Amino acid sequence: MREVAILGIGQTPVDEHWDLSIKELAGQAALAAMDDARRERADSLFIGNMLSGMLSKQENLGTLVSDWIGLLGIEAMKVEAACASGAAALRLGIMAVGSGVIDSALVIGVEKMTENLPMETTAALATAADGDFESSQGLSFVALNALVMRRYLYEYGWQHTDFANFSINAHANAMNNPNARLHERITIEAYNKARMIAAPINLLDASPIGDGAAALYLVPAQTVKPNGRKVVRLVGSASATDTIAVHDRPDPIWLTAAELSAKKAYAQAGLRPKDIDFFEVHDAFSIMSALSLEACGFADRGQGPRLAIEGDILSTGRIPITTMGGLKARGHPVGATGIYQIVESTLQLRREAGKNQLDKASTGMAQNIGGSGATIITHILQAL
């Protein structure tokens, strides 16, 4: 496998885009990524998406989008791995370019979720869980995460308020991200008294859905000519799965698939957790930030909230997370989220992250999660 680099990035704001169809939304991000890469063609197109069939009555999304943006004739397909669909599409792009099958790939993540009735969107999201044993019991994703968080509080003795800084940090970082869904600073008082959704998860533990698309233009790293811009290389890429149902796991408050995929990615990159300058976590719910930090080696088991309490996750801390707002405040257009994470990591590595630019940003990690920890994909990026 030859090494793969990100030559271009593109994104739309995460918002309610009622005026754009799903192909138009994906097309905007894709054309922006090609423009950023200064390329007019791509050999293949891989598009991560979970819900287009159910919510937009549109499949064959790969060909639809490649036709729409004028890339007639190329290979195109859609990839689905629930909320990890974006990173799954990136895995394919890396395999295709890395193997030498093709020399350039457009990787897109897109989701359009706000035009439907909320109950339709919630039901569609529940299809990521086991239909026979979870969603058929009425368990939505917030309910599943509430059970996990409740167990976590019980086992390790934390209070709900100990998770406040995960959300406060995400909202603060989103203030400077023009593409974020929420631009609203929150306080610990607001967090503590927010409306309950599914105890113990309240409104400020949960990420908002949204419409959005993000895109990457991939090429073999060896072909990138220096042009004054840092070259962002994908030095680790790994995916692992767990039981689809949380209740089937020996330890329901440990993300085995996160640990597995992170260990593989670390090994590929020849790095350890202490070498990672920032970490784009999949904070669909605040509990997930704690679990990811633990599984990936940044905190001891049961000690994830300590990193929030002690400021380690801030941009000035030991392991900054959700540097552009995370799922919590940038928003979570599910199939697109994994690509937003990579676009934002690329901005940090290129030192184009504006007011949120980290001082030290040579190595970043992004983790995208599908289902309740069922499908977890980890990428490590470097610019040297």
Next chain:
Amino acid sequence: MREVAILGIGQTPVDEHWDLSIKELAGQAALAAMDDARRERADSLFIGNMLSGMLSKQENLGTLVSDWIGLLGIEAMKVEAACASGAAALRLGIMAVGSGVIDSALVIGVEKMTENLPMETTAALATAADGDFESSQGLSFVALNALVMRRYLYEYGWQHTDFANFSINAHANAMNNPNARLHERITIEAYNKARMIAAPINLLDASPIGDGAAALYLVPAQTVKPNGRKVVRLVGSASATDTIAVHDRPDPIWLTAAELSAKKAYAQAGLRPKDIDFFEVHDAFSIMSALSLEACGFADRGQGPRLAIEGDILSTGRIPITTMGGLKARGHPVGATGIYQIVESTLQLRREAGKNQLDKASTGMAQNIGGSGATIITHILQAL
């Protein structure tokens, strides 16, 4: 890229499987393929499927199935390319194993279509077309194909009855395939007077939907030890797209994407049409058999029906097609069809095709089509 071989195959009958959930159906084929390969693990699982979200309210199918069959921890994802989803999943398996990223891949195609109301299934299938300009006009897939066939008859002066042998041959071949959906010989009289669906397409021009799953176990060809069984190698694999809407094509009765992907696959394999011993075409409608034969170089433009009339497509003919019944009589569980074609080709190449065994079967070709010629994937297989 190292060469990839098919070490194991599995399939369920194409039928109404109301007693099996989609994960059980996929699991049966996958376990059969592992059993055939004499392997108990696989490094990755790629599953081709189009409709599980809409018709079974189930996504995250990759992880769901890998968990169900006991392959905990591995990489898994679903791939969608409309009715070409099966072959798209095979493309990924070939890239992943061929590139050396992994050493074994389970590739599954699955679809469950018969439990829903027919109008739901028809509407779900229509999501393969352009939602803004085709399905929103009420154009179902049979309607789209009817427009194409009508134009073809007009341009080249054929009669509807000239297509009869495509369907008669498929039904005859399915008689000896225990996994086929239809076991019913048909005559030219029956074909001519069959119930009209969308003129000029009648019931015996159209393939039946069905529930079914088929699976392949892929490994690097160089690792296969001779054990008395022929080694089936994938010597060509290519995908191409066209405009998603038929009305956007300069020539709506020519499959440009079939021509493109076949030419690429021929070039990879170093072969020409005359070297192909049999061809599993995507005969969703009889008109598609004619168009595929032309685009892939087996008939002159506008002369596809001649191969049916003159017996060239029979098992004793110049280019046998649909040797186990094709979509027309084996059945068309859409996301699974591309893998059924490869399973059946493997049976021919291994000389395990029973009463339908071709005398000469060293090189086979299979072509899987998504949408109305929008996404076309061609594979060439060889056993020497």
